[in-house]
Amino acid sequence: MTLSNKEALAKKNSRRYFWRRLLTGAASLRDSSRSRKSLFLLLFLWACLYCLWPILIGSGDLDPLAPFLVGYGRLMLLGLTVLTVTMALALMGTPPGYVTVQEGLQRAGFVNHIGEAPVLIARRADKDNPKLSLWEFDPCGIPLTEWEDKREVIETALNITVVRIAWGHSRSEILLTSVAASGALPAVIPWSEAYLPPGPSELALGDSCTGRVTVDLAKLPHVLLGGSTGSGKSVMLKLLLKQALYKDADVYIADFKGGVDFPPYWHEKCHMCFEEEGLLTVLSELVNELERRKQLFLEAGYSNIDDYNEYSPHELRRCIFACDEVAEVFDKAGRDKESKALLSQIEAKIATIARLGRAFGIHLILATQRPDATIIPGQIKNNLDCRICGRADSVLSQIILDSTAAADQIPKDTCGRFLLHDGTLIQGYYFEDTLR
Ligand SMILES: Nc1ncnc2c1ncn2[C@@H]1O[C@H](COP(=O)(O)OP(=O)(O)OP(=O)(O)O)[C@@H](O)[C@H]1O
Numbered sequence: 510m511t512l513s514n515k516e517a518l519a520k521k522n523s524r525r526y527f528w529r530r531l532l533t534g535a536a537s538l539r540d541s542s543r544s545r546k547s548l549f550l551l552l553f554l555w556a557c558l559y560c561l562w563p564i565l566i567g568s569g570d571l572d573p574l575a576p577f578l579v580g581y582g583r584l585m586l587l588g589l590t591v592l593t594v595t596m597a598l599a600l601m602g603t604p605p606g607y608v609t610v611q612e613g614l615q616r617a618g619f620v621n622h623i624g625e626a627p628v629l630i631a632r633r634a635d636k637d638n639p640k641l642s643l644w645e646f647d648p649c650g651i652p653l654t655e656w657e658d659k660r661e662v663i664e665t666a667l668n669i670t671v672v673r674i675a676w677g678h679s680r681s682e683i684l685l686t687s688v689a690a691s692g693a694l695p696a697v698i699p700w701s702e703a704y705l706p707p708g709p710s711e712l713a714l715g716d717s718c719t720g721r722v723t724v725d726l727a728k729l730p731h732v733l734l735g736g737s738t739g740s741g742k743s744v745m746l747k748l749l750l751k752q753a754l755y756k757d758a759d760v761y762i763a764d765f766k767g768g769v770d771f772p773p774y775w776h777e778k779c780h781m782c783f784e785e786e787g788l789l790t791v792l793s794e795l796v797n798e799l800e801r802r803k804q805l806f807l808e809a810g811y812s813n814i815d816d817y818n819e820y821s822p823h824e825l826r827r828c829i830f831a832c833d834e835v836a837e838v839f840d841k842a843g844r845d846k847e848s849k850a851l852l853s854q855i856e857a858k859i860a861t862i863a864r865l866g867r868a869f870g871i872h873l874i875l876a877t878q879r880p881d882a883t884i885i886p887g888q889i890k891n892n893l894d895c896r897i898c899g900r901a902d903s904v905l906s907q908i909i910l911d912s913t914a915a916a917d918q919i920p921k922d923t924c925g926r927f928l929l930h931d932g933t934l935i936q937g938y939y940f941e942d943t944l945r
C-alpha cells in the first residue's frame with residue numbers, strides 16, 4: 510500500500526471514528542445524568558448569550574445596522590451552539606486515555622499489516638462486577654485468534670490482566686474483559702471449608718480473577734482433568750473428592766500408584782482399588798447401582814436423582830468414581846489377551862457411567878497426564894463435559910480442551926493453575942492433605 514493510500518485510509522477512519530464517538534456520546538445522555546447536566550449547562554449558556562446578544566453588542570434602536578447585527582450575530586451563535594454541542598457529544602463518546610492506549614499497543618507492536626493499532630471505542634466498568642473493566646475495540650482487521658495469541662503483549666502494553674477476549678456485538682468489535690494487573694491470580698490460595706459451596710452437588714474449584722469458580726455435577730456430571738506432571742492434578746482431584754465427602758457422596762478411588770497419593774485415612778472413608786481386577790468389581794458395582802436406580806426412578810416416576818431425593822423419604826447419595834491416571838486403564842498396548850479383555854470390560858463400564866450417570870447421580874472424575882490423543886475413547890471423552898486443564902504442552906491441552914489455550918495461557922512455572930472448558934483461568938485451591 511502506498512503512503513498516500515495509507516493517509517487516505519487514516520483520514521477516512523478518523524472520520525468514521527468521529528461519527529461513532531458522536532453517536533456513543535448521544536447514547537450516553539440516556540444513561541449518564543452527568544452528561545445530561547453538562548449538555549444542559551452548555552445549552553443554557555448559549556441560550557443566555559442568544560437572549561442577551563443585543564445588550565452585549567450595545568446596539569441602539571436608532572442604529573440602522575442594529576437589526577442586521579442582531580440577526581447576523583444570532584445566526585452565528587446558533588451555528589456555534591450546533592458546533593459546540595457536536596464537539597461536546599463527541600468528547601462524551603471518547604473513552605479517556607484512548608490515545609495512550611493506541612500508542613501503547615503500537616509501541617508493543619500489536620498492529621495490523623499497515624501498521625495501525627486497534628482503536629479503543631469505549632471503556633467502562635462491568636455492571637455485574639465492578640472489579641472488571643470492559644474495553645471495546647475496533648480491531649482494525651486484526652483477527653480474534655491474533656488477539657488471543659498476543660494476550661501477553663496486550664497485557665504488558667495496557668498494564669492489565671486479561672480475563673476474556675471475545676467478539677463484541679458484531680465481528681467489527683472486540684470485547685476485552687480485564688482486571689487491574691495487581692488483580693492477577695495469586696500463586697497459592699489455601700483451601701478453607703468456608704469456600705464449600707452451598708449446592709448439594711456443587712464443588713469449588715478455585716478463584717478466577719472475578720471470584721469463586723464452582724462446578725455443579727447436576728449440570729456437568731463428569732470431569733476430565735489433565736495436566737503435565739507436577740501441574741497439580743492430584744491436589745485438584747483430592748480437593749474435589751474431599752468436598753464430595755463433605756456432601757455425603759460415596760467416593761470410589763482407583764489408584765494405580767500403590768496408594769502413595771492417598772494416605773490411609775482416605776482408605777477409611779472411600780472405596781479404594783489398587784489393581785485392575787478390583788477396579789472391574791468397583792465399576793460393576795456402580796453400573797449395577799445405576800441399573801437399580803433406573804428401575805427405582807421408573808417405578809416412582811422420577812427422571813433424575815434431584816427430583817427423586819426431593820420427594821422420596823429415602824435419599825440416594827451421589828457416587829463419585831475417580832481415577833488419577835486413567836490412561837493406565839485405557840492403554841491396551843503391550844498387554845496379553847487376557848488383560849486386554851479385562852481392560853475392555855473396564856472401558857465398557859466407564860462408558861456406561863459416562864453415558865447414563867448424570868440422571869442417576871453417578872459421576873466420573875478422570876485425570877490424565879498422557880499427551881496421547883487416542884488414549885481416551887471418543888465415546889467416553891464426549892461425555893466428560895467439565896474439562897479442567899493444568900500446565901500442559903499444546904498436544905495435551907488440545908486433548909483436554911480441544912484447543913492449545915492451556916499451553917498458551919498457563920505459565921510453565923505455576924502449579925495449581927487451570928484453564929476450564931469455558932475459557933476461565935483459575936488458581937485451584939491448595940488442599941493440603943494433612944486434614945482429616
Ligand atoms: N492448587 C495449588 N496451589 C499451589 N500449589 C499447588 C497446587 N496444586 C499443586 N501444587 C503444587 O504442585 C505440586 C504437585 O502437585 P500434584 O502432585 O497435584 O501434581 P500432579 O499433576 O498430580 O503430578 P503427577 O502427574 O506427577 O502426579 C504440589 O506438591 C504442590 O507443591
Ligand SMILES: [Mg+2]
Pocket residue numbers: 742743744770833
Ligand atoms: Mg498426581
